[in-house]
Amino acid sequence: MNSQDIINLYQNAVIQIATQSGTGTGFYLKSNGLIVTNNHVVANNAEVTIAGKTFEKTLSRVWYTDAQHDLAFIAPPAEVDLPEVKLGDYEAMKDGDNVIAIGHPYGLNYSATQGVISKVDRIRDGEKYIQIDAAINPGNSGGPLVNYAGDVIGVNSFIIKGGDNLGFALPASTLQEALNLYLPHLGRVATRCSNCDNLVTEETIDNNKYCPGCGSEVKLPQIPEKEVELMGVAKLIEDILRELGKDVRLARDGANLWSVKAGSAKVKISYNPENYFVAGDAYLCQMPLDPQQIKPLYQYLLKENNKRHGLVLSCVKNNIVLSRLIYDLDMTKESGVAEFKNLFEQADHYDDYLKDQFGCTARLEEV
Template sequence: MNTQDILDKYVDNIIQIMTPYGTGTGFIIDDLIITNSHVVSGLKEVVISSKLIKRTIAQVIYDDADYDLAFIHIDFKASSNPLKLSLSPVKDGDTTIAIGHPYGLNYTATEGIVSKASRLQDDLEYIQIDAAINPGNSGGPLLNVEGEVTGVNTFIVQNANNLGFALPYFYVDETIQNFKNIKEINIIKCPSCKNFIKEKEIKNDYCFECGTKLLVAKQRRKGYKPSGATKLLEEILSDLDVNVTLSRRSQASWRVQSGSARVEINYYENGIIIGDSKLCQIPKDKINEIYDYLLSQNKKLSYLQFSINENTIYLSYLIVDSSLTLQEGKIAFKRLLDLSDEYDDILINKYNAIKLKRDEEDE
């Protein structure tokens, strides 16, 4: 199969993974979502989405810093074309396809060759490839021309041109079998003695077999805890019945769907907090009417203001972090969420503004 055929056939198995620390890729094998340990960032919960899975919270049930593997579980409808692990190793020069979400560009497939079938790194074998791998690709599948998973895209050499490395399929197969033999979830693999440790039996974050400090156990126990203005922003959103975990895009960025409108909230390093709703685009005809309407509404609005950037209409709320309070923030953001959808409908239906096209993963 060519690259496009492989992507079309197996795309339902490709998962986007989001945490407060970044994004990555995963893929389905049997009833598990496979990804890198560094993608899940030591968390017990991550946000995932795919062609068949609406953006939702899923559980990290296995974390392995040694192989840089993690398993995620959620009940999902199986793809009609499930991915399978390869039964044979790659060879130098083999054609290979990497699928992932680099820089948030969903379902990107890149083709290359196996530069070196076995490259030793810290006592582990890796497949060296020249297919383009970028941030966001980590945890995604490396496929052969039959569409079989030959490895997990794991890391790149910074400032090098298409120099990527994938963990071979046999490490994944070994880990899946060992994990399933335990018949329990929430397992951590000790990077020192290599034993599979049941999280519920860990005390004081130490491996009870060899005494090694399990850093991932500590991170899983603590979870993600926002602080300062970030914590206040999330309290405000929670009080407005927004699922903060699902809306969080990073430690300082949130996205909330409000009807047909979408509200982006960003907290910048200079202390500025901006809530932006990118509504619609100005029409070609009767532009003066829509300008007059926006100006008249700006005179009536409090907390919020309309603006136009190029030909796109925005409804925004701006405040400095030191001025943000729970009470005032709830008023302002509630208005932004409520009025964004309302104004989007008015501008489109009454003033013939042009509805924005959304990326499929933004709906």
């Protein structure tokens, strides 16, 4: 297979994962009925948000965690047909083989980077890893490392900071061992003890806390009775979204990042604690195809900016964006509800109006 064939195969099998604290990547193994990712991506959450090319953002249950090998298994979305990708033969790989790392680095969805295996069996902290020179970055974690036969030969796991494209992937053989251990318990929560490698389930856990094999303290991926609340401005933003009828669990796109739908528009909300501003950016339609419509469109946007207090219409590359910037100390729950309600309503209005009046095109959506 060539690189484009591999990318075409994997783009629908690669999953974006988000929690309160960050984002990462996973990939679907159809034959096993599981999404594979890193344990540090799910970050002690029993539920995470997932999204893919062929399905909308949804909540997914974490079934299996393994801190020692940095693996986690997640339930796939219901009633979604995802392509079959297979685990390859790690033992057949050798230094110098070409590989492709697929993931979501820095929020750039479905990025693929080509590289070479620098060392096929690098040992770190007692575990075997594949060392690669493909550029894997934050967000790539949990994504597949693929050979040119189109098979998964590793799980992209970590990089060495300051290293020049120095990345490491967990071998597919280690993943297969974990799958063999868990699959007899598919659909039930389990964790792997970091000390003795035993699988611990709800039925076998000792006193709801300890591994029955060695007595080490373990934690199953159980949904807590009460979710741990965020603090400060992040909590305020989620309170505002709840008041506006949004599901904050589905809205989360990582630390201090949220996205929601406002009609046909997509609104991205972010908070930067370093500059103290909350930003709401509603991505509307795209520029019209007819060049004769561009000048009157610009004139209309400038005219509207003189009318809309606090809201600003702008063009970001080919996208038309409606934005609101709020200083965090000026935002209360009451004022925030009013501000974001207005942003959502105006975003929906402008998106439809610009399409009807100026021939603007529907935004190309990237999940």
